[in-house]
Amino acid sequence: MKREIRNKLLAISMAFVMIFGLFQPTNFVQAEAQLDVRADAAILIEASSGRVLFEKNADTVLGIASMTKMMTEYLLLEAIKEGRVKWDQEYSVTEYVWRLSQDRSLSNVPLRRDGKYNLRELYEAMVIYSANGATAAIAEVIGGSEANFVKKMNEKAQELGLENYKFVNSHGLNNRDLKGMHPEGTGPEEENVMSARATGKLAYRILKDFPEVLDTASIDKKKFREGTDDEIKMENWNWMLPSLVFGYEGVDGLKTGTTDFAGYCFTGTASRDGKRFITVVMNAKNANGQGNYKARFDETRKMLDYAFSNYAIEEILPANSKIKGNESLPVIKGKKDKVKLFTKDPIEMVILNGEKGQYKPVVVLDKKKLNKKGELTAPVKKGDVVGYVTIKAKGDKTISFLDDKATNQIKVELIAAEDVEKANWFILMMRGIGDFFSGIWKSAASLF
CATH class of the missing domain: 3.40.710.10 (DD-peptidase/beta-lactamase superfamily)
Structure with a gap:
């Protein structure tokens, strides 16, 4: 009887070890085995x-x-x-x-x-x-x-x-x-x-x-x-x-x-x-x-x-990728009020086996093309470059390159996925009127 109980406890312990192992993070840092180069x-x-x-x-x-x-x-x-x-x-x-x-x-x-x-x-x-x-x-x-x-x-x-x-x-x-x-x-x-x-x-x-x-x-x-x-x-x-x-x-x-x-x-x-x-x-x-x-x-x-x-x-980021949180940019003076964005090219990089999920895309917008509110101004052409996307490692790990030019290997252009034509004068005027009365309503509502 005692032997049977002991065997059950051992089996339960082994199961916990296996389950715990399944939920451990990947050996992102540990996988870089310390090379003993003499x-x-x-x-x-x-x-x-x-x-x-x-x-x-x-x-x-x-x-x-x-x-x-x-x-x-x-x-x-x-x-x-x-x-x-x-x-x-x-x-x-x-x-x-x-x-x-x-x-x-x-x-x-x-x-x-x-x-x-x-x-x-x-x-x-x-x-x-x-x-x-x-x-x-x-x-x-x-x-x-x-x-x-x-x-x-x-x-x-x-x-x-x-x-x-x-x-x-x-x-x-x-x-x-x-x-x-x-x-x-x-x-x-x-x-x-x-x-x-x-x-x-x-x-x-x-x-x-x-x-x-x-x-x-x-x-x-x-x-x-x-x-x-x-x-x-x-x-x-x-x-x-x-x-x-x-x-x-x-x-x-x-x-x-x-x-x-x-x-x-x-x-x-x-x-x-x-x-x-x-x-x-x-x-x-x-x-x-x-x-x-x-x-x-x-x-x-x-x-x-x-x-x-x-x-x-490995391909870390495919071409035509939409980046979470940066799927679009607001547009002023256009027939649409925003434009969809995606990456022009894929990003490939040499990585440790199994660590693909340890990288994340980072968007850097071209501030010269945006107004103070972070908006583009119509017209916007499909393929217009609005910034770039690069890759960073999660956690405290760094990606080291020989120089800045080499770093460009993991940068791709972020581009407009569609045209946004400039709106005509009548639409712009009507929007202006709408914005005017909307502002009055908000001001009045704030009093009460």
Whole structure:
């Protein structure tokens, strides 16, 4: 008997636990599992929107080593697009570039002192093999000198809205490794530095503005000057490319970096099932606190696994949506006294699986188009923009983006759903008379 009672009590207890669990709120905050990324700084970004999904010390300024070359890539691809230089344009090697390229203790393809090289092969050597001499050569082509090019790098960083950065050379080596040939205006002990956020933003912009960079960044192996006496095998330093030692499905970029000052760094990107993510790790370490090549890829893998497993791009708000509380706006001097409103386009955003209900639409009206009473003035045309709708998270959770421009990814126009013609003079006069007597009646009624 006692056993039977005990079993019933146990069953009732389990039922309460199950019922209670059903009515718990979704794990909106808890679902963002705390990633244990062993690096001095890291950031995880959804590439289409610039939404920041994870960050660690993201604004700390640290060494970037050869991740510097992403800015050189950006400036070269921009110059190609604008027609200022051409891929088949030839470069004659300077003394500085020759001496730098001969140092095989650094990542390099040796260039001949009397050699001529076109921009395409220098670019491939830089992107695939992180060749430092080839990078300095590109800097001289675009800037006239590396010193002038460094100025362009810092100017472009400001133009792109980066913060927490400083470029002192085109490639990311320690300036002291240049043996007194560091760019004019920089010191022998200076280093290229950025924050993880700025590095991620640079990667975000180069993928947005010049996605063709991945055509080269995804090449696992290539021969420099194939078929000549100068032939050199180049294996991509991004060992997360699917065919290489730490291969990861979908990885196709972007840039590694390693120096004693910066440690082991990597800006990665991968695409699967219509989703692309950008990752940055700076001075990555293994479980024993040691930095090595494997550590930067292991820590990157953690972030990519987390992103692909837990996030999906969802339609948060369909096109032609009516927003509760803002279904219409009052209109004066029109044949109708109000106009219906709806959203012009849908809002899509990368979100944690199951958290779609944790966002709400927020309406921001264009006050310039309204009078002091918040009314539109007829005529109103179908499709007229009266404001915008954005998305905010419920509760105290925030939606973080790389910058204000990225925030525009979750803004859509709020428009008039119909025409409201201007009323003729007779209707306006009759309304005026009606309003006059209505005012008198209300005043009289208030006396009693």
